[in-house]
Amino acid sequence: MDSIKWVWQYAKIYKWRIFFALILVIITSALAIVFPLFGGKLVDLVIDQGKTNLLVPILATMYGVVIARIIMRYTYQILFEQIGQNTLYKIREDLYVKLQEMDFSFFNQTRVGDIMARMTGDTDAIRHFVSWVVYTMLENALLFISAVIMMATIDWRLMLALLVVTPLIGYLTTRMSRQARPLFYEIRESFSRLNSMVEENISGNRVVKAFTREGFEIEKFNQHNDDFRQRNIDSANVSRKFLPILDALAGCLAVITLALGGYFVISGQMTLGDLVTFSGVLWMLDMPMRMSGWLINDVQRFIASSFKIRDMLKAETQIPVQSEKSAKDLKGYVAFEDVSFHFPDAPEVAALSHISLKAAPGQTIGILGETGSGKSTLVNLIARFYDPTSGVVKIDGVDARKLHVRELRDHIALVMQDIFLFSDTIEENIAFGVPGADRDEVRKMARIADANRFIEQMPDGYDTIVGERGVGLSGGQKQRISLARALMKDPSILILDDTTSAVDMETETKIQEELDKITTNKTTFIIAHRVSSVKDADEIIIMAHGKIVERGNHESLLAQKGYYYEVYNKQLGNFDLEMGVMDNG
Numbered sequence: 001m002d003s004i005k006w007v008w009q010y011a012k013i014y015k016w017r018i019f020f021a022l023i024l025v026i027i028t029s030a031l032a033i034v035f036p037l038f039g040g041k042l043v044d045l046v047i048d049q050g051k052t053n054l055l056v057p058i059l060a061t062m063y064g065v066v067i068a069r070i071i072m073r074y075t076y077q078i079l080f081e082q083i084g085q086n087t088l089y090k091i092r093e094d095l096y097v098k099l100q101e102m103d104f105s106f107f108n109q110t111r112v113g114d115i116m117a118r119m120t121g122d123t124d125a126i127r128h129f130v131s132w133v134v135y136t137m138l139e140n141a142l143l144f145i146s147a148v149i150m151m152a153t154i155d156w157r158l159m160l161a162l163l164v165v166t167p168l169i170g171y172l173t174t175r176m177s178r179q180a181r182p183l184f185y186e187i188r189e190s191f192s193r194l195n196s197m198v199e200e201n202i203s204g205n206r207v208v209k210a211f212t213r214e215g216f217e218i219e220k221f222n223q224h225n226d227d228f229r230q231r232n233i234d235s236a237n238v239s240r241k242f243l244p245i246l247d248a249l250a251g252c253l254a255v256i257t258l259a260l261g262g263y264f265v266i267s268g269q270m271t272l273g274d275l276v277t278f279s280g281v282l283w284m285l286d287m288p289m290r291m292s293g294w295l296i297n298d299v300q301r302f303i304a305s306s307f308k309i310r311d312m313l314k315a316e317t318q319i320p321v322q323s324e325k326s327a328k329d330l331k332g333y334v335a336f337e338d339v340s341f342h343f344p345d346a347p348e349v350a351a352l353s354h355i356s357l358k359a360a361p362g363q364t365i366g367i368l369g370e371t372g373s374g375k376s377t378l379v380n381l382i383a384r385f386y387d388p389t390s391g392v393v394k395i396d397g398v399d400a401r402k403l404h405v406r407e408l409r410d411h412i413a414l415v416m417q418d419i420f421l422f423s424d425t426i427e428e429n430i431a432f433g434v435p436g437a438d439r440d441e442v443r444k445m446a447r448i449a450d451a452n453r454f455i456e457q458m459p460d461g462y463d464t465i466v467g468e469r470g471v472g473l474s475g476g477q478k479q480r481i482s483l484a485r486a487l488m489k490d491p492s493i494l495i496l497d498d499t500t501s502a503v504d505m506e507t508e509t510k511i512q513e514e515l516d517k518i519t520t521n522k523t524t525f526i527i528a529h530r531v532s533s534v535k536d537a538d539e540i541i542i543m544a545h546g547k548i549v550e551r552g553n554h555e556s557l558l559a560q561k562g563y564y565y566e567v568y569n570k571q572l573g574n575f576d577l578e579m580g581v582m583d584n585g
């Protein structure tokens, strides 16, 4: 019932259309008895009693009713399809809007395949219910009732004889659908697994090729494909097992009608026309019984899908969009006050532990540390991709949790480690955060990110379409485009997470010089593995196991002779070596 109430929220704006369509269903179903009834009259009045003048009116009525039923059926089918499609459209839109609201934790814990299944298969089960199941249920119920009423008025004994068989048909169909029901769910799950596998294979096609694991992947696919086929065959076998019995029972209805009805006709208890009418309405008993099981399945599927969709629509983001304070004007002061953070799916480990840190506009904070030490997690807290488990992150002196998250993010540009480019032109990718951006501005930012040279060398320049996720570009090129995309926002807080790791040192120095010019009023965080990327920062922090283990500027850190000093010396050695090789070359 909850599911019906929920879907009604979407469908109720079409209530008059639904009402009209339902009236048409009632009339069309009721008119179904006209054909067999008039068929009977034709036999009795025209053929038996020779009233040939009635032949044309009877035939005309029968044919007229057939045409009227076709038109009305067509009309309500179209109406229900429209209502179903519009409902589907709105549900899909709500799901998509919800997806945009959800936070990193949700996406960390939810499989893409599962989200896609909800957006496609489950929403379609809702459409199917609204645009087909609803009227088919009503149609069948009315057909059955009209047939029973009509039979009862002609001969209740024959009707009762037939009604002895019909529950058996209903029982068998229900059993069949009950056996088939779990199989439907299994088919759906199997299909979802098959889809996820294909999706992963396509995304990871380079890894597959590099490791020459095509054979393994094909075998894995074949297993999923086999599983899907087998489950479909199992489902078809269930129907196949029951269909002969159901056909035999339908035949039984015909035999009872002819045998008992024939006897009544011969003994003068019934007219031949009435027998013809009886035969003509048999399908109205048989079909609803047969449909009942499948309709029950469809309703179950609708309920299951509606639960899944409602679950997602009800999912609470831990980072709500609306907050107490506006963050429209943000200067960019950042302060971490004794911040600790545990990922929801790994609550026993502290990804960040007692972090305290301050940064003001114009300052640059360099963050260094081994992989997995918590560098990315730390900057993710600034943009509120996660909120601290304890302690406070303050932006412009205000607890970030109180700030309107989208307004806050409008002032932050984050170049992530895992770069994502849309399959669109380079121009559109760079201007992504600033819709309708000026072309010159795009070029200026590309120049600062040292991306202009390679972009201009491309056949279509800024209009070059990059493949999905930026396929067709080198790692360093992607990094520079995503840096230009971040700079376009002219943010108060700029966060560069390993942004220049894939570019050569010369290019990096060039980018740094340009960045220095435009970050004078910005708070900049630079995560890096190279000392050269952070050595000019106002403060450099070294992270290990979620903690800040060293901090200071370049000189003071060297004087501490700790991790920074070691890394510096190692990298300096490499640098000297590189230079030596170049000199010799």
Ligand SMILES: Nc1ncnc2c1ncn2[C@@H]1O[C@H](COP(=O)(O)OP(=O)(O)OP(=O)(O)O)[C@@H](O)[C@H]1O
Binding pocket: 108, 343, 345, 346, 351, 369, 370, 371, 372, 373, 374, 375, 376, 377, 378, 417
């Ligand atoms: N979604 C997550 N759920 C649970 N643990 C996570 C999640 N993301 C990261 N971690 C863990 O948190 C720790 C810090 O990760 P983080 O990405 O911040 O490291 P990092 O210092 O940026 O590493 P790198 O230099 O390799 O990018 C790691 O131990 C990592 O395994």
